[in-house]
Amino acid sequence: MSHKAGFVSLVGKPNVGKSTLMNALVGEQMSIVTPKAQTTRHRILGIVNEPEYQIVFSDTPGIIKPNYGLQESMMSFVNGSLVDADIIIFVTDINERYDESDVLEKLKNTSSPIAVIINKIDKSTEEYVKAKLAYWQETLNPKAIFAVSALHKHNVEAVMNFILEEIPEHPPYYEKDALTDKTERFFVSEIIREKVFKLYEKEIPYSTEIIITAYKEEENINRISAEIIVERDSQKNILIGKGGEMLKKVGTYARKDMEEFLQKKVFLEMFVKVIPDWRNRKNYLKKFGYEE
């Protein structure tokens, strides 16, 4: 039996809905979704397996002009995913007003076929959708163009059908039962990071990194220890909150999601630690998995 396989990269500005679209395409919650920009920091693979094909999706950090070391590393994950791709899915928000020149700049250097996804059409009118379709057809002349709502899974199937037509005949790249290249430990740290993004404001989420320091799997329970890294004492105080209230909230919500994800009881303990300016320090970026 013939088998198709290919790499599909989702790229675009922060907050346009790349992670939501990938989760809809993969049919699993792979990538964290929050209302804040720059939630995704790594390149995250989501793999769809059927007997006759394997599609390897990459969700990538939103494309920006980097301001600090961490953002530079985030952009190198984007570049890597463009080089590998059999298909590039360029996601744009229908209501995006500011320009997409940073993204278009990156797309210029690739030879892979591009599909444009105009997302969040649930927040728009038919007329405006038509205008945007014409605009992107003219601007990029892509191989295909779709108007979708990733959130409501509207027209996502058409994107999937396009991908299936495009990917080449190839043996599978990963085991046929693999869902991702990331470990349980990684997803557990992402669950905590998602709670931090949802519960705190301003610079706190962007200054935070989560390190899983211990991960013990026992028969009926996983015992997990995590460090929440911030850049300043003031951030540490905010994270912990009065009488530890806020941190407790993070812990409770995170533990519930972990138990759901792992289908197992979880004991979670967390410590907050200050590492001044970690986002600009090469040795820490390396240690935290953002650099080779």
Ligand SMILES: Nc1nc2c(ncn2[C@@H]2O[C@H](COP(=O)(O)OP(=O)(O)OP(=O)(O)O)[C@@H](O)[C@H]2O)c(=O)[nH]1
């Ligand atoms: N109304 C509407 N909202 C959407 C849709 N798709 C995504 N969103 C919302 O847009 C926000 C950002 O979604 P994400 O999927 O995290 O966006 P992203 O492009 O991965 O963001 P970064 O990680 O910053 O690159 C979330 O609040 C989503 O719920 C959609 O089709 N319609």
